[in-house]
Amino acid sequence: xxxxxQTPSHQVTQMGQEVILxxxxxxxxxxxxxxxxxxxxxxxxxVSFYNNEISEKSEIFDxxxxxxxxxxxxxxxxxxxxxxxxxxxxxxxxxxxxVPTGELFFGExxxxxxx
Amino acid sequence: xxxxxxxQPGMFVQEKEAVTLDCxxxxxxxxxxxxxxxxxxxxxxxxLIYQGSYDEQNATxxxxxxxxxxxxxxxxxxxxxxxxxxxxxxxxxxxxxxTxxxxxxxxxxxxxxIP
Numbered sequence: 001x002x003x004x005x006q007t008p009s010h011q012v013t014q015m016g017q018e019v020i021l022x023x024x025x026x027x028x029x030x031x032x033x034x035x036x037x038x039x040x041x042x043x044x045x046x047v048s049f050y051n052n053e054i055s056e057k058s059e060i061f062d063x064x065x066x067x068x069x070x071x072x073x074x075x076x077x078x079x080x081x082x083x084x085x086x087x088x089x090x091x092x093x094x095x096x097x098x099v100p101t102g103e104l105f106f107g108e109x110x111x112x113x114x115x
Numbered sequence: 116x117x118x119x120x121x122x123q124p125g126m127f128v129q130e131k132e133a134v135t136l137d138c139x140x141x142x143x144x145x146x147x148x149x150x151x152x153x154x155x156x157x158x159x160x161x162x163l164i165y166q167g168s169y170d171e172q173n174a175t176x177x178x179x180x181x182x183x184x185x186x187x188x189x190x191x192x193x194x195x196x197x198x199x200x201x202x203x204x205x206x207x208x209x210x211x212x213x214t215x216x217x218x219x220x221x222x223x224x225x226x227x228x229i230p
Contacts, residue, residue, distance in 0.1 A: 033218070043160070043206060043220040056217050089158060102210065103150055104218055106160035 002026045006092050006107035013082055014115055021077045021110045023092030031095040032075045033104065034067065036060070036088040043091070049075065082114045117141065119207050121221035128197045129229050135182070136192040136224045138207030144168075146212040149190040151181065154204040154223070163205075166190055197228045 005024045013019050025032050034046040047057040047067055054067065066078045075094075079086055089111050093104040120139045128134035140149065151163040166174045166181045174181040182191040194201055207221040 035220075042222040043208075045217055045219070048217055091160060093160075102148065103162045103165055104152075104160075104208075105162070106152075108159045111158075 002105075004092055004094055004105050004107035006090075006110050008110055009108065010111045010113070012113045012115065015084055016081050019079045019082055019086075019112060021079075021090050021092075021112070023075045023077070023107055024073055025075055025092065025094030026096070026105055027073070029094035029096045029105070031055075032069070033093040033095070034077045035091045035093060035106075037091065037109075038088045046077070046090075079112075082112075084114050087112055087114045117221075118211075118219035119209055119221035121207055121224050123224045124222070125225045125227070127227050127229055128194075128201075130199060131196055133193060133195045134197055134226065136194070136205050136207075136226065138190045138192065138221060140188050140190060140207075140209050142188075142209065142211050144211045148210045149181070149183070150208040150210070150218070151179070151190075151192045152206045152208060152220075153201075154206060156203070160206075164192070194226075199228050199230060202226060202228045 007022045032049040035043050037043045045058045047061045048055045049067055064080045068076050089109045091109045092107040095102050095104050118141050123137055147168045149166045153161045153163050164174050164176045164179045164181050166183045173183050178195045180193045204223045204225050206223045209219050
């Protein structure tokens with residue numbers, strides 16, 4: 001069964017360092033997303049991406065964040081200068097609106113710990 | 116206003132009993148989709164069930180059913196014959212057609228199944 005894959009599963013970094021989280025969405029999906037979940041809290045939308053550009057972003061997704069689809073398969077989230085409050089589980093997801101349900105398929109998440 | 120409201124932070128159910136997890140939503144769109152996801156302690160997000168706003172029948176998937184009351188804007192998840200493996204966080208989510216591809220998530224309900 002096709003799945004969304006994310007790497008790394010866990011990353012520990014020092015405050016101020018740059019972090020890149022990688023995702024391989026399901027191959028025939030057209031819509032890509034990043035969500036984050038601070039431990040024990042709700043799932044928060046960060047950004048959506050369609051047709052090689054950002055289609056929507058939340059207030060959380062400030063200038064420290066960027067996304068890229070560099071090679072047609074990977075979808076990356078970069079945090080330029082990490083802060084303590086960036087510690088969270090980051091989920092990549094993809095969706096195919098061609099099917100009636102169009103549900104989000106999530107990856108297993110990348111846990112980011114900022115020290 | 117919150118797009119998705121889940122008012123039960125925690126629920127307990129006896130094994131083999133049925134349980135209802137509440138979800139209300141807020142939208143002015145005529146076309147939208149409602150989703151439930153399960154998040155076990157391992158952290159991954161598992162799609163459970165979908166209800167389209169134009170679907171007249173309540174959605175069912177195995178032991179999961181969605182009690183869709185459109186006029187009340189509620190989309191409660193019913194789990195029948197609870198099993199120990201059902202213990203997890205459950206998130207209700209909505210996708211509106213006018214916001215295109217953003218999914219809104221509730222704060223989640225933690226379900227514990229008691230043997």
